[in-house]
Amino acid sequence: AQSVTQLGSHVSVSEGALVLLRCNYSSSVPPYLFWYVQYPNQGLQLLLKYTSAATLVKGINGFEAEFKKSETSFHLTKPSAHMSDAAEYFCAVKSPQRDMRFGAGTRLTVKP
């Protein structure tokens, strides 16, 4: 079985501060891992994905995530938060020929 746990349903940072959104996964086979962002009243947009190549994955809008097998983690980071980063972020895990499982999401608030 595969699952994802996102620690912290709400994260608040100041503009210009580091963003760290946590994701831990469980999978019986090597997983593919994804981060999606959802802006209000919009569909999910892919930020980045890990597909067993480089463990440090760079995505859009300055986000990156590092796959750490020993910690079963795939945390999302951005060095400097921008007001436009305020949104809901979802981590997801997928094994080959299986469905994608999403975490419950983390709502990021950016304070001016």
Place this chain on the structure above:
Amino acid sequence: GAGVSQTPSNKVTEKGKYVELRCDPISGHTALYWYRQSLGQGPEFLIYFQGTGAADDSGLPNDRFFAVRPEGSVSTLKIQRTERGDSAVYLCASSLTLAGRETQYFGPGTRLLVL
């Protein structure tokens, strides 16, 4: 190019009624997925198709839910005898193939409200 589209964007119905939700995937994408997202939750898998056939429908909550993709493109999610608990945003996604590494592209969703 055009992304995944879903119609209607909003649907209000009464308990016990039948509803159909439509998904138009990205042209050429063979895999199509349906998810349900309740308030404050992440998307929950319902069913996915490879071509015309349902490759995995294990996420459908009960036999009131059914989905088809007769020509391997457009898909319709059908809900019979709707209940208030069916109220949610129903998301559709498509990907080029079913391969795990493929990106799923999501539509904007259909917001279903059952009164």
